[in-house]
Amino acid sequence: MDQLETTTNAVGSPDLSSNERRGQKNNKNDENNRRRRPSMRKPARDVRDVPQSRRQRKDSSRRENDQAKKDGLDGENGRTKTNAGTSLTRTNSPVIDFDGLSRPSFGTRERLEENDESKAMRLERMKSAVQTLLECIGEDPNREGLLATPERYAKAMLFFTKGYQENIRDIVNGAIFQEGHNEMVIVKDIDVFSVCEHHLVPFTGKMHIGYIPNNAVIGISKLPRIAEMFARRLQIQERLTREVANAIFEVLQPQGVAVVMESSHLCMVMRGVQKTTSTTITSCVLGCFERREKTRNEFLSLVGVNRR
Numbered sequence: 001m002d003q004l005e006t007t008t009n010a011v012g013s014p015d016l017s018s019n020e021r022r023g024q025k026n027n028k029n030d031e032n033n034r035r036r037r038p039s040m041r042k043p044a045r046d047v048r049d050v051p052q053s054r055r056q057r058k059d060s061s062r063r064e065n066d067q068a069k070k071d072g073l074d075g076e077n078g079r080t081k082t083n084a085g086t087s088l089t090r091t092n093s094p095v096i097d098f099d100g101l102s103r104p105s106f107g108t109r110e111r112l113e114e115n116d117e118s119k120a121m122r123l124e125r126m127k128s129a130v131q132t133l134l135e136c137i138g139e140d141p142n143r144e145g146l147l148a149t150p151e152r153y154a155k156a157m158l159f160f161t162k163g164y165q166e167n168i169r170d171i172v173n174g175a176i177f178q179e180g181h182n183e184m185v186i187v188k189d190i191d192v193f194s195v196c197e198h199h200l201v202p203f204t205g206k207m208h209i210g211y212i213p214n215n216a217v218i219g220i221s222k223l224p225r226i227a228e229m230f231a232r233r234l235q236i237q238e239r240l241t242r243e244v245a246n247a248i249f250e251v252l253q254p255q256g257v258a259v260v261m262e263s264s265h266l267c268m269v270m271r272g273v274q275k276t277t278s279t280t281i282t283s284c285v286l287g288c289f290e291r292r293e294k295t296r297n298e299f300l301s302l303v304g305v306n307r308r
């Protein structure tokens with residue numbers, strides 16, 4: 001009876017971390033996120049890539065498992081097993097795909113492999129779209145100041161989203177070194193410029209990345225470059241933070257990763273609520289940062305998120 005209570009009343013159980021508690025509430029959604037590939041060398045297995053029939057079989061076996069837990073048969077054991085060393089912050093997207101690309105990657109492959117001809121065609125289409133925009137806001141796209149604007153904007157937009165054609169393997173490029181180092185490494189105040197996917201206007205801010213190595217360290221300049229790769233896409237801050245943390249976790253297999261981002265969103269600052277001084281802070285902690293409050297607090301005080 002005791003067992004039954006610990007499993008079914010996990011929400012109220014005081015020894016759970018907040019992430020776990022959140023996980024219990026969203027149990028169904030998170031079930032899919034728990035499996036993690038051990039290394040980027042192995043092919044990514046996204047639930048969406050698994051054939052339908054196999055997915056259904058897994059789902060049904062999971063349902064049986066859940067039923068067993070409810071019956072108190074495999075209660076405590078079952079929960080420990082599924083929670084051990086797994087993270088509840090994962091999404092359905094594999095961080096690193098079969099060939100080092102990462103989702104969303106329709107455009108990643110297309111832009112990576114495009115030739116001069118398709119590149120020119122893409123630019124032409126973007127230019128005419130911007131011309132339409134100019135007309136629609138009541139401007140004259142043929143006046144002198146605006147003549148080259150469609151092309152300039154198209155090129156700027158391609159730059160803002162250049163992360164779609166970047167590949168995490170090329171970025172890391174083997175810069176992982178077996179140093180036997182196991183102390184916290186932090187790179188803070190990384191400038192981040194990204195584009196809000198809801199309004200197509202920028203959000204900018206600082207990102208702080210920390211990790212605790214498991215003997216292997218990553219070339220320190222790779223951390224800002226990984227942040228840059230994910231920032232140069234259409235994003236929301238929450239996902240950006242999570243993607244950076246998950247990518248580092250996957251590439252490096254450290255004991256833990258923590259990413260905090262503070263930023264200002266133009267869609268909030270110059271439209272909508274127009275709260276010009278507000279800062280949005282998001283964080284994603286994995287591994288030992290998720291498990292140990294002390295480690296997490298050490299990171300937060302070192303990056304000084306609450307300094308203002």
Ligand SMILES: [Zn+2]
Pocket residue numbers: 196197198199200201265267268
């Ligand atoms: Zn927005």
